[in-house]
Amino acid sequence: xxxxxxxxxxxxxxxxxxxxxxxxxxxxxxxxxxxxxxxxxxxxxxxxxxxxxxxxxxxxxxxxxxxxxxxxxxxxxxxxxxxxxxxxxxxxxxxxxxxxxxxxxxxxxxx
Amino acid sequence: xxxxxxxxxxxxxxxxxxxxxxxxxxxxxxxxxxxxxxxxxxxxxxxxxxxxxxxxxxxxxxxxxxxxxxxxxxxxxxxxxxxxxxxxxxxxxxxxxxxxxxxxxxxxxxxxxxxxxxxxxxxxxxxxxxxxxxxxxxxxxxxxxxxxxxxxxxxxxxxxxxxxxxxxxxxxxxxxxxxxxxxxxxxxxxxxxxxxxxxxxxxxxxxxxxxxxxxxxxxxxxxxxxxxxxxxxxxxxxxxxxxxxxxxxxxxxxxxxxxxxxxxxxxxxxxxxxxxxxxxxxxxxxxxxxxxxxxxxxxxxxxxxxxxxxxxxxxxxxxxxxxxxxxxxxxxxxxxxxxxxxxxxxxxxxxxxxxxxxxxxxxxxxxxxxxxxxxxxxxxxxxxxxxxxxxxxxxxxxxxxxxxxxxxxxxxxxxxxxxxxxxxxxxxxxxxxxxxxxxxxxxxxxxxxxxxxxxxxxxxxxxxxxxxxxxxxxxxxxxxxxxxxxxxxxxxxxxxxxxxxxxxxxxxxxxxxxxxxxxxxxxxxxxxxxxxxxxxxxxxxxxxxxxxxxxxxxxxxxxxxxxxxxxxxxxxxxxxxxxxxxxxxxxxxxxxxxxxxxxxxxxxxxxxxxxxxxxxxxxxxxxxxxxxxxxxxxxxxxxxxxxxxxxxxxxxxxxxxxxxxxxxxxxxxxxxxxxxxxxxxxxxxxxxxxxxxxxxxxxxxxxxxxxxxxxxxxxxxxxxxxxxxxxxxxxxxxxxxxxxxxxxxxxxxxxxxxxxxxxxxxxxxxxxxxxxxxxxxxxxxxxxxxxxxxxxxxxxxxxxxxxxxxxxxxxxxxxxxxxxxxxxxxxxxxxxxxxxxxxxxxxxxxxxxxxxxxxxxxxxxxxxxxxxxxxxxxxxxxxxxxxxx
Numbered sequence: 001x002x003x004x005x006x007x008x009x010x011x012x013x014x015x016x017x018x019x020x021x022x023x024x025x026x027x028x029x030x031x032x033x034x035x036x037x038x039x040x041x042x043x044x045x046x047x048x049x050x051x052x053x054x055x056x057x058x059x060x061x062x063x064x065x066x067x068x069x070x071x072x073x074x075x076x077x078x079x080x081x082x083x084x085x086x087x088x089x090x091x092x093x094x095x096x097x098x099x100x101x102x103x104x105x106x107x108x109x110x111x
Numbered sequence: 112x113x114x115x116x117x118x119x120x121x122x123x124x125x126x127x128x129x130x131x132x133x134x135x136x137x138x139x140x141x142x143x144x145x146x147x148x149x150x151x152x153x154x155x156x157x158x159x160x161x162x163x164x165x166x167x168x169x170x171x172x173x174x175x176x177x178x179x180x181x182x183x184x185x186x187x188x189x190x191x192x193x194x195x196x197x198x199x200x201x202x203x204x205x206x207x208x209x210x211x212x213x214x215x216x217x218x219x220x221x222x223x224x225x226x227x228x229x230x231x232x233x234x235x236x237x238x239x240x241x242x243x244x245x246x247x248x249x250x251x252x253x254x255x256x257x258x259x260x261x262x263x264x265x266x267x268x269x270x271x272x273x274x275x276x277x278x279x280x281x282x283x284x285x286x287x288x289x290x291x292x293x294x295x296x297x298x299x300x301x302x303x304x305x306x307x308x309x310x311x312x313x314x315x316x317x318x319x320x321x322x323x324x325x326x327x328x329x330x331x332x333x334x335x336x337x338x339x340x341x342x343x344x345x346x347x348x349x350x351x352x353x354x355x356x357x358x359x360x361x362x363x364x365x366x367x368x369x370x371x372x373x374x375x376x377x378x379x380x381x382x383x384x385x386x387x388x389x390x391x392x393x394x395x396x397x398x399x400x401x402x403x404x405x406x407x408x409x410x411x412x413x414x415x416x417x418x419x420x421x422x423x424x425x426x427x428x429x430x431x432x433x434x435x436x437x438x439x440x441x442x443x444x445x446x447x448x449x450x451x452x453x454x455x456x457x458x459x460x461x462x463x464x465x466x467x468x469x470x471x472x473x474x475x476x477x478x479x480x481x482x483x484x485x486x487x488x489x490x491x492x493x494x495x496x497x498x499x500x501x502x503x504x505x506x507x508x509x510x511x512x513x514x515x516x517x518x519x520x521x522x523x524x525x526x527x528x529x530x531x532x533x534x535x536x537x538x539x540x541x542x543x544x545x546x547x548x549x550x551x552x553x554x555x556x557x558x559x560x561x562x563x564x565x566x567x568x569x570x571x572x573x574x575x576x577x578x579x580x581x582x583x584x585x586x587x588x589x590x591x592x593x594x595x596x597x598x599x600x601x602x603x604x605x606x607x608x609x610x611x612x613x614x615x616x617x618x619x620x621x622x623x624x625x626x627x628x629x630x631x632x633x634x635x636x637x638x639x640x641x642x643x644x645x646x647x648x649x650x651x652x653x654x655x656x657x658x659x660x661x662x663x664x665x666x667x668x669x670x671x672x673x674x675x676x677x678x679x680x681x682x683x684x685x686x687x688x689x690x691x692x693x694x695x696x697x698x699x700x701x702x703x704x705x706x707x708x709x710x711x712x713x714x715x716x717x718x719x720x721x722x723x724x725x726x727x728x729x730x731x732x733x734x735x736x737x738x739x740x741x742x743x744x745x746x747x748x749x750x751x752x753x754x755x756x757x758x759x760x761x762x763x764x765x766x767x768x769x770x771x772x773x774x775x776x777x778x779x780x781x782x783x784x785x786x787x788x789x790x791x792x793x794x795x796x797x798x799x800x801x802x803x804x805x806x807x808x809x810x811x812x813x814x815x816x817x818x819x820x821x822x823x824x825x826x827x828x829x830x831x832x833x834x835x836x837x838x839x840x841x842x843x844x845x846x847x848x849x850x851x852x853x854x855x856x857x858x859x860x861x862x863x864x865x866x867x868x869x870x871x872x873x874x875x876x877x878x879x880x881x882x883x884x885x886x887x888x889x890x891x892x893x894x895x896x897x898x899x900x901x902x903x904x905x906x907x908x909x910x911x912x913x914x915x916x917x918x919x920x921x922x923x924x925x926x927x928x929x930x931x932x933x934x935x936x937x938x939x940x941x942x943x944x945x946x947x948x949x950x951x952x953x954x955x956x957x958x959x960x961x962x963x964x965x966x967x968x969x970x971x972x973x974x975x976x977x978x979x980x981x982x983x984x985x986x987x988x989x990x991x992x993x994x995x996x
Contacts, residue, residue: 028154045176046151076147
């Protein structure tokens, strides 16, 4: 597997966890946010977003629940769990280490 | 559009459900998932419509991601695999030194194994091409008087078996026969057999062309028929189908060629090239004329043991009925395959074990290389794990990388095996049956592929597990490898110790075989072979039907040969030592009446009187034979020392007399007087004791079946230079008698040990290969160890450690590894000694000198392999090392 692909897969999970850290969100909202916050650089479409969400849920990093509001259809909201918070923290550390390493090696990132 | 109900909101649930298919892993949650995704699509749709998109476009855009073809599991796995292979190739191309070392190591290991497996398959494993070959058994006679020695069968015994045994669907009989094939451009001597009409139907191999010999062909009123072997058909008849139906002259009689056998058909030996019917050629043979090959086909469902019991009962009856000839004789049944390849099996199994060890060492070497590489790739792996790659994926990537390596190694190895097999077929010894059938064929390639997969996967397991166990974190954060050097070194050391142990075992085996072979070839044969040329003539009827005509030919030939320029002497013997099988007959010693079954036996050889001088065989007592011992003179013989010891212990044999006891008149009537004793020669093998033997002057020869003649010509200079002129000389006497096997006597001796030379040479080559691989292993491990201790060594040197101490530190470590490996290997070779013992001549498998010598050599090799790392360590600049840190 190429590092490039792993990067995308790993980063997607980190992004989702980071977005859920702010507050609970539903799937469509997550997709829109990733699109807008990355300025369109990262796109998540429905066929890959939900498998990722279910995988994170299976691992216990996030938890989904149905919320019904009057007049609207029911929606599934996801919440970051304690375990997910830990993983996010760990990944943030490795990411910063990674970028630091990239910077040391290749001069990538801001000097 | 049916998906868009007119005037209403699309039914997103139905649309999503239709696109999600079986939703793997979603059993029980399907409704929730469809609901959730339908909501997503509905939101997307609504947003797009709100942004001004046409309803139909908005719907198809929202659904587009779900419409993308979703690859099935297999396709995805295949895609991943292809990506992994590409990645592996890229990685390996970037590390050419590592890749080359690994591929060469594997190519040597796998190539050697593929080649030897090809040989073992052709010689031992492939069943012979008879119908249901496992049911065919050979009848092996043995006498309690000579336990262990196997003799052929006699015609009268065979006829009794055929009449009385019920365990068999058919029996067949065969007698080796030498045919002089005339009626073509040149006379040819072809070794073949006369067979009973029942033999070919019993074996059940369909002919390539025409038909085989049938029971009716045995009837004397039928014409003589001949079946050709594939090779003689190719050689003498150009492989022409027209050969079938043509007629050739054999022994002065026309024989119709009725069929050709397929290439792989041999019976009973590889050099049997044509088969004629026995008919009445053996009529009147005595019951103790045991020189024919008998075989039978067991009835279906009958065990070998049951058939053996019946044969034993019949043998007992025959012993009672014919005590003179059958007392003490019993028949052992053996599977035909065992009977053919039995002798070669132990040597080939040792060879197979030897190459197996080479492959194991190659694997250990590869594992060592991979361990070192695992360390250098620690960071890469850590990054990939941090990025979310599953550990399984990383492990799979590792595995695939190693498989790419091992397949490249296997491909190179197969190329090596092709070359090696070609050499084996061209230069292998002639007396290993079916060796010439060796080929790197499809089954060999399958086994090679299997070896490659195992050899690629096995060494990768330890490094892969090790690497994955490390936390990604520590490696990324620390500037250096998180890999514990001590840990890595321990695994490397264990591998090197195993490598050295296996190499030691193999080297001990190789050294034992080498020593055994050296001792064997140093055995004095009892004659002086240098400068002697040998050539053979087989005198056949009708021209040489009588004993007298044969004698005339021999006398004329000796006359011509000895008067050739450059020839010092020419002599004749019926059976060339180390070149021909002995012909043994029972004797009655004068004044010592014994029961017929207890009669002693002697090898019978007829010679020209100057045979002993020509080969420089010493006369021990009495006189040699002379030209005065004519046909009409009293019958005299010279005996060898073994006969003197066996027949006349403690007394002077000169003047003693004996009679032949063949059971046939007129041979058994005349007394023969011993006139002299000559030294023993090695006649049936340098490793075999010489049997008692009797030499009679050929002019007094009486056995009509003795038609072999070998001329020994002592020449000045290179005997091979005379090969052509001796043929020409003999052609002047009789152009129809083919001269064959023209070879220096030295070459005949070498030929008698060719099979031993072959497997000794191979095992020794593998032992050297193993030693070289182990040395590379030591070098790699010690080199790595030094590299890891660069800083420590720098500090030591900065603190004033002398360079010699640094060198000692490195060398001592290599010595310690190697010593442990050598000790382990010596123990292993003691365990393997039992296997070796059957192959050794005058060397014990637990030969302390050999084991000690090999141990020293391996130890020295191990220490020498550490020389480069030691030099590197001692020439470090301590300041540079410390500054760099």
